[in-house]
């Protein structure tokens with residue numbers, strides 16, 4: 237399994253698979269074709285269907301310039317992955333290079349048939365939570381000690397930088413008012429600032445959590461800078477909770493950074509054994525994973541045992557099983573923004589529930605990941621980031 241660093245990528249929203257991944261792919265392709273005088277790109281599957289609403293075109297224009305030719309190809313599908321892109325480079329009218337690449341979620345890229353992302357580097361031998369718990373038990377390690385044993389020495393500094401980027405996006409979002417516009421088709425009012433004012437009056441911690449999560453999700457919807465945790469669409473859940481603990485001075489930055497790393501391990505396990513892509517498994521892979529990761533972070537903060545952390549992460553994922561991805565008109569606005577705020581509170585609930593228990597449970601985290609993956613395969617395509625099923629069907 238690779239480094240927990242890969243889960244947390246800082247980039248432009250609103251979608252890790254539709255903006256961060258394509259931006260990264262575009263930059264690689266442009267770099268390897270410095271001589272080219274013209275570029276084209278074809279978008280397939282989910283990227284073609286929701287690429288406009290998810291601002292894929294805007295992200296690619298940022299890389300190649302406004303004269304890039306983009307074709308939204310609704311007919312070509314690859315069973316390997318629903319988020320395909322094919323880049324073409326030309327010189328003096330002649331095709332000099334082409335590259336088929338898949339944006340698999342979380343900003344990661346794979347070539348057709350590849351098992352691992354293109355820049356995969358193995359850091360952990362264990363690939364399941366059961367194996368990690370066993371290893372930790374045999375070596376008398378907590379989960380955070382296990383992470384420190386395997387990652388580079390500066391991993392805690394990395395986590396603090398990521399927290400800073402997350403907290404910045406909360407600050408930016410909570411200071412803005414007005415409407416979020418989706419190319420004049422759908423208007424949604426920003427709510428974060430209002431919720432923050434209400435928190436200041438009431439001191440209600442839950443309202444602070446919601447305000448923070450909304451702030452990031454609203455920033456993301458407008459294509460602002462966020463941190464994938466594990467994706468852009470679900471990027472509000474973790475900062476929603478972690479910044480609330482930081483703002484209310486319940487934990488230090490170092491303690492919260494350790495929580496973030498344990499969350500990264502959970503996200504890594506889901507990515508390795510299942511998927512964090514809404515286009516592959518529906519929103520259970522995005523919001524469900526974010527909730528699971530955040531529950532693990534909370535339990536790490538409260539000093540829970542390895543077994544209880546695994547239980548909390550499992551509860552949070554289990555109770556999102558079957559959650560569909562149905563962004564209205566293809567924009568990451570409805571249901572995505574509210575979903576971040578609700579999942580942030582759910583993460584705290586899942587952590588509390590696990591912490592109060594004696595730890596016995598039948599369904600393990602690994603089983604929940606398997607179920608999520610199987611459920612995701614069984615979901616009709618309409619419910620996997622196409623913007624044509626579920627809630628999306630009822631607003632034209």
Ligand code: SF4
Pocket residue numbers: 469470514518519520522523560561562563568570571572575621
């Ligand atoms: S519904 Fe969920 S998975 Fe789909 S775009 Fe919104 S946040 Fe992402």
